[in-house]
Amino acid sequence: MDLKLSTERGGIQSPSPVGVPNQSSKVTRLRSKLGAYGFMAPAVVLIVLFFFIPVIILFILSLSDLKSANFGTLQWWLPSNWSLVNYTKIFADRFFSKFLGNTLFYVLTTLALFNFGTALAIALLTTHINRRAGFVFRLMWLLPRLTPSVIYILMWRRIASRVPHGIINQFLGPLGITSGEDLVTALPWLFVIVVNGLIGASFGLVIFSSAIEAIPRDFLRASKVDGGSTLQTIRFIILPMIRWPILFVLTFQTLSLLTSFEQILLLTDGGPGLFRTEVWALRAYHLALSTESGNTQWGYGAAWAVILVIIGIGAAVIYMRVFKFDELVQEPKIDLI
Amino acid sequence: MALRKRIWSSAPYLLLVISVVPIMVGYLWLLINSFSTRTEGLLPVGELTLNNWSFLLETPFGRGYPSIWRVTLNTFLIASFMTITVVLVSSLAGYALSRLNFPGRRQFLSLTLILHAFPSVTLLIGIFFVLRTLSLYNTLIGVGLVMVGFEMPFGIWLMKGFFDNVSWDMERAALIDGASRLQVWWQIIIPTLKPGIAALAIFAFVSGWNAWLVPKTFTIGAGKQATLSVYLQNFQGDTVAVDWGTVTAVGLFQLIPVALFFIFTQDLLLSIYAGGAKGGS
Amino acid sequence: MKVKLENLSKRWGKVVGVEGINLDINDGEFVVFLGPSGCGKTTTLLMVAGIYKPSGGIIRFDGRVVNEVGPKDRNIGMVFQSYALYPHMTVMQNISYPLRLMKTPKSEMIERSQRVADMMGIGELMDRRPAFLSGGQQQRVALGRALVKEPELLLFDEPLSNLDARLRLSMRSEIKRLQIDLGITSIYVTHDQVEAMTMADRIAVMKDGQLHAYDTPTEVYDRPRTLFIARFVGNPPMNITEVDVSQTNGAYHASSEGLELVIPADRGEKAAAKGSVMMGIRPEDIMIDSEGIPGEVFGVEPLGRDHLIDVKIGDIHYYLLVDPSLNLKSGDRVKLGFNTKKCQFFDKKTERSLLWN
Numbered sequence: 006m007d008l009k010l011s012t013e014r015g016g017i018q019s020p021s022p023v024g025v026p027n028q029s030s031k032v033t034r035l036r037s038k039l040g041a042y043g044f045m046a047p048a049v050v051l052i053v054l055f056f057f058i059p060v061i062i063l064f065i066l067s068l069s070d071l072k073s074a075n076f077g078t079l080q081w082w083l084p085s086n087w088s089l090v091n092y093t094k095i096f097a098d099r100f101f102s103k104f105l106g107n108t109l110f111y112v113l114t115t116l117a118l119f120n121f122g123t124a125l126a127i128a129l130l131t132t133h134i135n136r137r138a139g140f141v142f143r144l145m146w147l148l149p150r151l152t153p154s155v156i157y158i159l160m161w162r163r164i165a166s167r168v169p170h171g172i173i174n175q176f177l178g179p180l181g182i183t184s185g186e187d188l189v190t191a192l193p194w195l196f197v198i199v200v201n202g203l204i205g206a207s208f209g210l211v212i213f214s215s216a217i218e219a220i221p222r223d224f225l226r227a228s229k230v231d232g233g234s235t236l237q238t239i240r241f242i243i244l245p246m247i248r249w250p251i252l253f254v255l256t257f258q259t260l261s262l263l264t265s266f267e268q269i270l271l272l273t274d275g276g277p278g279l280f281r282t283e284v285w286a287l288r289a290y291h292l293a294l295s296t297e298s299g300n301t302q303w304g305y306g307a308a309w310a311v312i313l314v315i316i317g318i319g320a321a322v323i324y325m326r327v328f329k330f331d332e333l334v335q336e337p338k339i340d341l342i
Numbered sequence: 343m344a345l346r347k348r349i350w351s352s353a354p355y356l357l358l359v360i361s362v363v364p365i366m367v368g369y370l371w372l373l374i375n376s377f378s379t380r381t382e383g384l385l386p387v388g389e390l391t392l393n394n395w396s397f398l399l400e401t402p403f404g405r406g407y408p409s410i411w412r413v414t415l416n417t418f419l420i421a422s423f424m425t426i427t428v429v430l431v432s433s434l435a436g437y438a439l440s441r442l443n444f445p446g447r448r449q450f451l452s453l454t455l456i457l458h459a460f461p462s463v464t465l466l467i468g469i470f471f472v473l474r475t476l477s478l479y480n481t482l483i484g485v486g487l488v489m490v491g492f493e494m495p496f497g498i499w500l501m502k503g504f505f506d507n508v509s510w511d512m513e514r515a516a517l518i519d520g521a522s523r524l525q526v527w528w529q530i531i532i533p534t535l536k537p538g539i540a541a542l543a544i545f546a547f548v549s550g551w552n553a554w555l556v557p558k559t560f561t562i563g564a565g566k567q568a569t570l571s572v573y574l575q576n577f578q579g580d581t582v583a584v585d586w587g588t589v590t591a592v593g594l595f596q597l598i599p600v601a602l603f604f605i606f607t608q609d610l611l612l613s614i615y616a617g618g619a620k621g622g623s
Numbered sequence: 624m625k626v627k628l629e630n631l632s633k634r635w636g637k638v639v640g641v642e643g644i645n646l647d648i649n650d651g652e653f654v655v656f657l658g659p660s661g662c663g664k665t666t667t668l669l670m671v672a673g674i675y676k677p678s679g680g681i682i683r684f685d686g687r688v689v690n691e692v693g694p695k696d697r698n699i700g701m702v703f704q705s706y707a708l709y710p711h712m713t714v715m716q717n718i719s720y721p722l723r724l725m726k727t728p729k730s731e732m733i734e735r736s737q738r739v740a741d742m743m744g745i746g747e748l749m750d751r752r753p754a755f756l757s758g759g760q761q762q763r764v765a766l767g768r769a770l771v772k773e774p775e776l777l778l779f780d781e782p783l784s785n786l787d788a789r790l791r792l793s794m795r796s797e798i799k800r801l802q803i804d805l806g807i808t809s810i811y812v813t814h815d816q817v818e819a820m821t822m823a824d825r826i827a828v829m830k831d832g833q834l835h836a837y838d839t840p841t842e843v844y845d846r847p848r849t850l851f852i853a854r855f856v857g858n859p860p861m862n863i864t865e866v867d868v869s870q871t872n873g874a875y876h877a878s879s880e881g882l883e884l885v886i887p888a889d890r891g892e893k894a895a896a897k898g899s900v901m902m903g904i905r906p907e908d909i910m911i912d913s914e915g916i917p918g919e920v921f922g923v924e925p926l927g928r929d930h931l932i933d934v935k936i937g938d939i940h941y942y943l944l945v946d947p948s949l950n951l952k953s954g955d956r957v958k959l960g961f962n963t964k965k966c967q968f969f970d971k972k973t974e975r976s977l978l979w980n
Contacts, residue, residue: 045444060465134355153593156596286464321458337440522695
């Protein structure tokens with residue numbers, strides 16, 4: 006061994022007096038806390054700026070009657086200008102039942118047919134076949150989600166467009182199934198649901214297929230050995246084993262469908278005609294943020310949005326409890342900073 | 343018997359192929375149309391042409407509209423800003439939440455989870471007033487910040503998951519070697535998480551690049567050039583005589599980075615959705 | 624450097640990791656923390672390293688309290704079970720990392736790292752990344768990284784348990800030799816009692832967060848202070864049976880079903896005071912003896928050099944090592960002699976030794 010250790014070794018560099026730890030510990034503890042908050046600070050600023058404050062503003066707005074007509078003159082932040090009028094106005098709205106019915110119909114149908122139904126079917130199919138092929142099909146199903154919404158809707162408009170441009174009319178027209186008119190106008194709900202469903206299905210698809218792939222192969226083999234048909238295997242083995250992911254996708258996608266409106270806004274803008282496909286979230290957007298109408302009602306629109314926000318907060322808290330996300334928190338295995 | 347078996351075993355493939363037809367047909371049309379004078383259904387009418395792509399050289403859609411490169415630059419700036427900020431902010435916060443001991447840590451983590459599941463679009467009206475107050479309404483930076491904010495709970499949650507999987511011993515070793523927590527984060531942990539960070543970065547870039555609702559809501563006038571999506575949407579309305587050839591070519595142009603992402607990061611793509619969804623996405 | 628632990632404790636909420644450890648380590652000493660997993664040995668080590676903050680008690684380095692001193696200011700080196708090498712750095716970068724953090728001039732940094740690497744026999748591998756090294760080479764890099772800043776205290780956390788048996792043997796002696804040559808105070812955590820016996824100057828046996836014994840290997844082996852130590856140290860493990868010890872006609876006897884042993888007075892006296900006690904006797908202290916106590920061979924395990932046989936006397940099994948040439952088989956009848964001078968006695972309730980406390 007020819008390693009020469011230097012004779013004067015560097016001792017402890019921050020000497021602390023002999024005896025029980027004293028003040029210096031307070032200083033180090035304070036410094037370590039500050040360090041941790043330093044890591045958190047940028048995130049906290051953004052969260053406060055774009056989640057906390059907007060929620061508060063939204064609530065306050067919903068109590069005020071702020072609209073383009075009195076913008077700049079109404080002091081909407083003063084409690085003296087607050088009332089619950091906007092909320093009673095929602096329920097008194099001539100089209101209230103229309104908006105509510107539209108929303109329920111849209112959420113439930115899309116969820117059942119696509120975000121859950123199609124997602125599960127495609128997950129079962131892609132996990133049933135060759136692994137690589139299944140992977141490729143799953144990727145294709147992700148495409149609508151990755152495509153800019155504007156381009157995605159552009160394609161669908163053309164697919165559903167009237168003769169001679171429309172692609173569906175090109176193929177189904179000669180068969181007498183379609184009569185050549187613009188199909189989004191003729192069947193707006195069908196297209197709203199399909200267009201959203203094809204995006205929405207990929208979420209459940211990814212979750213379901215990774216859950217199915219995580220089922221030990223032996224269960225499936227055992228079921229086959231016991232003489233179960235494919236459908237029986239699905240019914241009695243696979244579905245019970247992925248019931249938590251199913252519950253997760255159902256609840257999560259309900260919330261997501263309830264609050265998202267971007268594709269409807271682009272495809273039908275709530276039409277055709279008067280509010281034919283106008284859903285709750287889109288109504289809030291139209292009232293408060295749509296620059297085209299010229300009569301912007303921030304206060305009234307905010308009231309519509311607040312109801313969704315409350316549902317959203319409630320649902321998010323319930324997820325935490327039901328799915329025990331807080332158990333994913335592990336304790337740090339280093340004490341100092 | 344053998345024939346029946348073969349039909350039965352190819353049935354899933356058949357069903358899957360049928361299922362992706364409605365998805366793929368739109369892209370097919372986009373491709374055909376961008377090289378055609380015009381199309382009827384999927385069939386090009388007239389000669390194939392490169393004229394639709396002239397927007398790369400000159401301003402399309404006539405006067406008053408900006409050059410495509412200007413809009414592309416805007417989009418690129420927003421997407422890059424978003425990428426850098428999301429990655430930086432979420433890997434700082436994700437590290438603290440995964441690794442550091444500080445009062446409020448559990449609460450922060452719960453909050454991140456709640457926000458992760460929370461539908462942020464419902465807050466657009468409130469954000470409108472925040473941006474006005476900060477004089478960020480109708481600016482690129484404002485749009486970028488809002489999108490960063492929306493993406494952040496996902497980013498933090500994802501990064502926290504990556505940090506959770508880093509060996510504690512490695513971090514301890516670095517501390518004993520004499521590093522501070524910031525040095526450990528930057529010199530030891532971040533380099534070992536490159537693939538995960540790349541995934542988040544690409545993800546953030548694409549969502550910034552694609553964005554329509556946020557830039558459209560928070561920009562006006564000048565905002566017609568805010569991002570490619572907003573720009574492109576102008577030419578879909580009923581009021582404008584649509585130049586479908588150019589619109590499809592611009593659309594295809596905008597799809598390029600998305601396609602690259604799609605082709606080169608397939609494995610990451612599915613895993614990031616599956617991983618991010620652990621806490622709900 | 625001298626290390627002193629005074630009443631050291633670590634708790635996480637209600638979970639107790641370590642409770643009331645008192646320990647003195649002399650300059651240049653090699654101390655092994657021995658115990659089953661979860662006994663608190665690694666927790667104690669990490670408190671010494673400064674990674675965990677003690678919930679109670681004091682850690683002193685050369686008399687100075689270091690409880691609030693960060694790991695980087697403790698001048699220690701540590702080797703981990705997983706090696707904990709930085710995967711994105713080359714061997715050179717790994718080894719020189721502590722120097723880089725100390726802002727050592729580049730030429731000195733390279734020179735010192737190279738010297739340590741040469742000493743560890745990995746001088747040729749400087750440009751490789753850890754992924755391209757064998758387990759043994761990775762272990763050497765980890766050791767080099769711990770040594771390069773010339774620490775005053777070396778900490779080892781089960782450094783050999785990921786290596787194959789052969790390599791473990793050679794690394795064991797290499798680490799020991801290195802430690803003697805450099806004279807660096809060392810704390811070595813392991814659950815492998817052979818490692819502890821062969822390497823340690825003193826062994827600290829731990830269980831359930833408490834220190835059971837702190838003594839030299841021979842003392843720990845010959846004078847186990849608790850039943851736990853008796854069971855844990857030694858391979859094959861000590862035979863433990865319940866016996867009654869009594870004094871008749873001036874001699875001490877230990878008896879249980881089918882067994883009647885005469886015990887030396889110095890040991891018997893202490894055991895007889897309790898009457899019913901746990902008796903421990905090591906396999907090497909039991910032998911085939913034509914004058915001995917009859918029993919039946921129940922099982923034979925060939926270990927190569929020896930056969931470990933399981934002999935039933937009454938309902939109780941005794942394990943002992945015999946010469947393979949005896950060719951014993953299950954069912955054979957044998958007679959066993961017991962070297963009662965090496966018998967251990969423990970209190971049944973407290974499980975503490977009746978001889979060595």
